[in-house]
Amino acid sequence: MTEFRAPRHLLSIDDLGANGIREAMSLAEAFAEVERRVIPKVPALRGKVVATLFFEDSTRTRLSFESAAKRLSCDVLTFNAGTSSLKKGESLRDTVEVIEAMGADAVVIRHSCSGTPVQVSRWVSRARVINGGDGSHEHPTQALADCLTVRQVIAERQGVEPDSLGVECFNGLRVLIVGDIAHSRVARSQVLAYTTLGARVTLCAPGTLLPGNVESWPVGVAGDLDAAIKETDVVSLLRLQRERGSGTYVPSLREYTQGWGLTARRASLLKKETIITHPGPMVRGVEIASDVADMEQSVVKRQVTNGVAVRMAVLFLLLATSDARGGIQRG
Amino acid sequence: MAERERSHTRPLGGVFIPRAQVLSAADLQRALTRMSHEVAERNGGIEEVVLVGLQTGGVPIAKRMAAVLTEIEGAEPPVGTLDVAFYRDDIGLRPVLPEATTDISMDLTGAIVVLVDDVLFTGRTVRAALNALGDYGRAKAIQLAVVVDRGHRELPIRPDFVGKNLPTNREEMVDVSDDGVMIGTVEGR
Numbered sequence: 160m161t162e163f164r165a166p167r168h169l170l171s172i173d174d175l176g177a178n179g180i181r182e183a184m185s186l187a188e189a190f191a192e193v194e195r196r197v198i199p200k201v202p203a204l205r206g207k208v209v210a211t212l213f214f215e216d217s218t219r220t221r222l223s224f225e226s227a228a229k230r231l232s233c234d235v236l237t238f239n240a241g242t243s244s245l246k247k248g249e250s251l252r253d254t255v256e257v258i259e260a261m262g263a264d265a266v267v268i269r270h271s272c273s274g275t276p277v278q279v280s281r282w283v284s285r286a287r288v289i290n291g292g293d294g295s296h297e298h299p300t301q302a303l304a305d306c307l308t309v310r311q312v313i314a315e316r317q318g319v320e321p322d323s324l325g326v327e328c329f330n331g332l333r334v335l336i337v338g339d340i341a342h343s344r345v346a347r348s349q350v351l352a353y354t355t356l357g358a359r360v361t362l363c364a365p366g367t368l369l370p371g372n373v374e375s376w377p378v379g380v381a382g383d384l385d386a387a388i389k390e391t392d393v394v395s396l397l398r399l400q401r402e403r404g405s406g407t408y409v410p411s412l413r414e415y416t417q418g419w420g421l422t423a424r425r426a427s428l429l430k431k432e433t434i435i436t437h438p439g440p441m442v443r444g445v446e447i448a449s450d451v452a453d454m455e456q457s458v459v460k461r462q463v464t465n466g467v468a469v470r471m472a473v474l475f476l477l478l479a480t481s482d483a484r485g486g487i488q489r490g
Numbered sequence: 491m492a493e494r495e496r497s498h499t500r501p502l503g504g505v506f507i508p509r510a511q512v513l514s515a516a517d518l519q520r521a522l523t524r525m526s527h528e529v530a531e532r533n534g535g536i537e538e539v540v541l542v543g544l545q546t547g548g549v550p551i552a553k554r555m556a557a558v559l560t561e562i563e564g565a566e567p568p569v570g571t572l573d574v575a576f577y578r579d580d581i582g583l584r585p586v587l588p589e590a591t592t593d594i595s596m597d598l599t600g601a602i603v604v605l606v607d608d609v610l611f612t613g614r615t616v617r618a619a620l621n622a623l624g625d626y627g628r629a630k631a632i633q634l635a636v637v638v639d640r641g642h643r644e645l646p647i648r649p650d651f652v653g654k655n656l657p658t659n660r661e662e663m664v665d666v667s668d669d670g671v672m673i674g675t676v677e678g679r
Contacts, residue, residue, distance in 0.1 A: 192592050193576070198625040201576035231576075320591070 165476040168280045168288040172299045172351040180352060181326045184307050186472035188322045193230065194468060202232045207478050210236040210263040213291065214270045219439055219463055220291050224267045227470035236263060255279050259286045264478055267291045287477040295342045295403060300473055301438045302348035304466040308458050309393055312434050329356035335387055336360060337419055338397030338446050339405050341368045345438040346397055350378055363387050365419060367408035384419060389428050396421055396437045396446050416445055426451040434458055506665055508674040512656060515670045521653035525635055526558035528651050529604055536567045538602045538630065544619055545573040545590035547608035547666060551637055555606060570594035577618035599627035608666035610636040613647035637666050
């Protein structure tokens with residue numbers, strides 16, 4: 160029997176640590192089974208209220224958090240920045256306090272400003288705060304979905320149940336992250352998640368799109384994508400974040416694609432076991448060629464499906480313990 | 491499963507100290523054989539019968555009953571497993587994560603489901619299981635088979651097939667394994 164104490168908030172992958180990632184993935188596999196049922200809904204979190212506060216555009220993260228909450232029988236409050244009292248001059252702090260006063264047990268927040276979820280977590284008194292992506296800081300649930308997807312593929316190849324692999328299958332796994340790393344919150348969460356689990360992470364990007372302090376990250380940096388891509392087990396592509404000004408860091412989209420996109424020519428250099436991931440939204444023809452995105456090695460659609468299971472796991476971990484005296488028990 | 495969770499998890503965890511053997515391994519096999527015959531008798535064969543073992547204690551019992559049914563009826567009944575962690579009524583008070591897999595690969599609509607568990611105690615695990623089974627389709631009927639009924643029900647639930655009725659007090663613990671059934675106490679609670 161093991162006991163795991165869930166964090167109060169999920170602001171960063173660091174809040175979970177290796178143990179927490181293992182628990183979240185194990186729970187996510189149990190919820191993936193729920194999703195395959197005739198009626199894919201369980202009463203686990205009946206009566207809990209989950210509010211989604213999205214100050215930035217989103218399709219999959221918002222929908223998957225809301226569908227995850229509904230499959231756990233939570234009530235969902237949807238906040239839309241564009242039509243809210245923010246327009247009348249209400250501050251973020253007051254908005255959050257209003258939502259908490261309405262009984263929200265968890266607040267999922269996305270904001271273009273890095274650090275917003277941390278700030279919000281200092282204002283709430285009882286609600287749990289979940290980071291749904293903040294600026295170019297972190298996007299922890301996406302990194303969890305990526306890990307879950309990669310583990311499922313490894314398990315299928317070995318013909319075993321994914322959960323039986325634990326997190327040991329990440330030990331020594333070679334992960335190559337390609338693209339706009341400087342502006343990508345997914346990259347930061349991926350680096351934390353993969354390295355925490357013992358994987359060897361390499362970054363590859365134009366010099367202008369590498370983070371300024373990359374030497375202090377626990378990763379390698381590859382200059383030549385063609386060489387790096389031949390020697391990796393997982394390649395994670397990232398979108399060029401033009402809404403954060405990435406366009407000005409590269410001479411042109413065409414040059415970016417030539418140098419750092421997964422073109423058909425480059426995809427032919429991959430080992431056939433290499434798993435291609437992309438957190439979405441994909442821009443076909445820029446960071447990934449359209450045919451490559453639909454290749455069998457590409458697990459983009461599975462990442463989306465797994466996103467719901469992972470978010471169910473995170474909501475369950477944080478909310479099922481909210482009134483408990485001790486931690487969560489297994490066994 | 492109810493029995494195991496109550497006894498092996500903190501803050502109620504502890505070490506099981508056996509006091510007496512209630513059923514020997516051979517007695518247990520006889521009880522399972524009789525219960526299997528009763529299942530076949532009650533349902534006029536096992537054509538529509540699906541056995542569902544509750545994780546974790548009920549699963550080996552369900553498999554052993556399936557083996558007996560295969561022998562006496564000449565056909566193998568489907569066996570599923572069910573973990574009711576997400577249906578418990580004490581989530582939030584004493585959360586227990588699923589410890590094992592749920593695997594019910596068939597649509598249960600129209601089936602006669604025989605829920606199998608090792609020990610029937612308060613009835614709360616069975617209540618959770620009934621809710622869970624509803625999500626797999628509308629079964630024609632759900633029946634309950636347990637190796638030991640130890641009383642102390644907190645809900646209006648009764649078993650259809652019982653290996654042994656065993657009067658206990660609440661503090662005692664009943665352990666069912668391949669070696670038979672033991673009654674004892676848990677030290678260090």
